[in-house]
Amino acid sequence: MKIYMRYFTKYKYWFFIAVSCVALEALCDLLGPTLMSHIINDGIELGMIQNVYLWGGRMIFAAALGAVFAVSRNIIASKVSQSFGADLRYDLFSKILNFRQGSADKIDSGSLIIRMTNDVTQLTQFVNGTMRIFFKAPLTCIGSIILASILNLRLSIIIYLVVIIVGLLLYLGMRLSYPRFGKLQAAMDRLNTVIEEYLMGVRLIKAFGTYSDEASRFEDDNTNLMKKGVHAQIVITFISPILTLVVGLGSAAALLAGSRLFTLGLTQPGQISAFIVYMAQILSSLLMITNIFNTFVKTKASVSRITEILNCEDDFKNSENNSDAVISGMVEFNNVTFSYPGGSGVPAIKNLSFYVPAGKSLAVIGPTGSGKSTLAWLLLRLYDPDKNSSIMFDGKDIKKLDIETVRKSVALVPQKAMLFSGTVLDNITWGNPKAEKAQVEAAIRTSGADFIYEMENGIDTYLGSGGVNISGGQKQRISIARGLIKNSPILVLDDATSALDTLTETKVRDNLLSEDNKSTVILITQRCSTAMFADNILVLSDGERVGFGTHDELLEECSIYREIFDSQIGSITEGV
Numbered sequence: 001m002k003i004y005m006r007y008f009t010k011y012k013y014w015f016f017i018a019v020s021c022v023a024l025e026a027l028c029d030l031l032g033p034t035l036m037s038h039i040i041n042d043g044i045e046l047g048m049i050q051n052v053y054l055w056g057g058r059m060i061f062a063a064a065l066g067a068v069f070a071v072s073r074n075i076i077a078s079k080v081s082q083s084f085g086a087d088l089r090y091d092l093f094s095k096i097l098n099f100r101q102g103s104a105d106k107i108d109s110g111s112l113i114i115r116m117t118n119d120v121t122q123l124t125q126f127v128n129g130t131m132r133i134f135f136k137a138p139l140t141c142i143g144s145i146i147l148a149s150i151l152n153l154r155l156s157i158i159i160y161l162v163v164i165i166v167g168l169l170l171y172l173g174m175r176l177s178y179p180r181f182g183k184l185q186a187a188m189d190r191l192n193t194v195i196e197e198y199l200m201g202v203r204l205i206k207a208f209g210t211y212s213d214e215a216s217r218f219e220d221d222n223t224n225l226m227k228k229g230v231h232a233q234i235v236i237t238f239i240s241p242i243l244t245l246v247v248g249l250g251s252a253a254a255l256l257a258g259s260r261l262f263t264l265g266l267t268q269p270g271q272i273s274a275f276i277v278y279m280a281q282i283l284s285s286l287l288m289i290t291n292i293f294n295t296f297v298k299t300k301a302s303v304s305r306i307t308e309i310l311n312c313e314d315d316f317k318n319s320e321n322n323s324d325a326v327i328s329g330m331v332e333f334n335n336v337t338f339s340y341p342g343g344s345g346v347p348a349i350k351n352l353s354f355y356v357p358a359g360k361s362l363a364v365i366g367p368t369g370s371g372k373s374t375l376a377w378l379l380l381r382l383y384d385p386d387k388n389s390s391i392m393f394d395g396k397d398i399k400k401l402d403i404e405t406v407r408k409s410v411a412l413v414p415q416k417a418m419l420f421s422g423t424v425l426d427n428i429t430w431g432n433p434k435a436e437k438a439q440v441e442a443a444i445r446t447s448g449a450d451f452i453y454e455m456e457n458g459i460d461t462y463l464g465s466g467g468v469n470i471s472g473g474q475k476q477r478i479s480i481a482r483g484l485i486k487n488s489p490i491l492v493l494d495d496a497t498s499a500l501d502t503l504t505e506t507k508v509r510d511n512l513l514s515e516d517n518k519s520t521v522i523l524i525t526q527r528c529s530t531a532m533f534a535d536n537i538l539v540l541s542d543g544e545r546v547g548f549g550t551h552d553e554l555l556e557e558c559s560i561y562r563e564i565f566d567s568q569i570g571s572i573t574e575g576v
């Protein structure tokens, strides 16, 4: 709740104005039946038309004032709730951008989208409802009981009975419907996640021809949602007519008792009419309270999902000591062990030590799952390794460097090229929008992305989201150019040339490993043909270092490297 206080604080004045409007509006509503009783008793019954005008005028004034307050609180409630929703979405987005990676791994992207849209909307509606009716319902209910009691204490016994019965029925309804609404919410989440997954995998579904399987699975979830919806509504559906019946019976009883009291001279027709109206007001306010509680149940689930995001750990903070350190590119791993938070507990990297001088290249090779990408994430300090482990840039522990310095020092070209909607140029200069034309051209040359000049609009060609309109190898080359443009002292390519044809890969590799490239290059790869040209090669297996040296040294000393080499190249050379 504490996290939400700052939103309340930001809008507290508007909140109080809205709530005051609601209170005044309820007061105007409450005055209506009493004024009406005066019209009947003092005007119609006595045949005094001036009293009808007088009390009628007061009644119209109270109704008009009530309408003004209602419009005001509606306007304020909409503005405040929408602004609150926008603030919350922005804060969630900032939080997600600034997640510590270990937290981000725990919540999948589909769920994040649902939380940022559906859940925030649910909360926004709740805030809006709170400001519009939350205070009105109890005020109207209590006010009606008090005013009815003032009008005629004897008759009001009927109201007390009706309120007790209606209250019990509502309590029963809520007890029964709470868990059902919880299940409805869960079914809705499930369907949303399923839709998200289907949309992401639409090409795969077509490729595998699993359309009808997926459609029938969707149908199951959809039907489940429908059933849960019916299940949740059914209690309310039964209880609502019973409530109306109880209030109807109460009104009839009030009329009967009222006419009896009238014959005894203990009440007047105006009081009886006012009584009936108060009873209706009590019913509608109790129904309003039920709606508020129903919304509250749904909102509670949304709040807990939003809170989970807001409570996630933030990314690492900047260090106070080395804020403007300049890194030349020397990389050192000292006894690094790391297990993914929330993972299986088996370390992805174990006791790993190696050293790369600035400006030199290191290829990292090993079977799938051997920890190669993890090494790249650790270099970027997306995660911290275990105690007694250290990763150094230029002899400085990266934990003691500014996180910005660490991230600026490493240009990562990820395994899966990630392109955004925009032009090729936008994508290339994404990490360094101020890059000069010559820099862009050099990066395009080095990454072998020259193909873009042959495209219809060249470097200004528009790419769809995720680069849907170009091939996998083309995406990789643009992604490499982007890495180069960042101009960082350490360049990490995580299997970033896997989709390139052999000729292009050779050209790109030669460019990256040439003397002209002054960065330290860490080349994560599955291919010996790429690794063998690096200054040194690190061989990983199950997260452990099983070899380190030049290609020739490893062929001599490292059986795993020899196996990889033989399986990829050795057999070809033997055959020749």
Ligand SMILES: Nc1ncnc2c1ncn2[C@@H]1O[C@H](COP(=O)(O)OP(=O)(O)OP(=O)(O)O)[C@@H](O)[C@H]1O
Binding pocket: 105, 340, 342, 343, 344, 348, 366, 367, 368, 369, 370, 371, 372, 373, 374, 375, 415
């Ligand atoms: N986010 C994660 N949470 C938990 N475990 C993970 C996570 N990412 C990777 N792992 C595990 O860590 C180990 C190393 O994974 P990593 O991605 O570093 O391997 P890799 O050598 O890059 O594999 P590949 O060549 O297939 O890309 C694997 O056992 C993997 O299952």
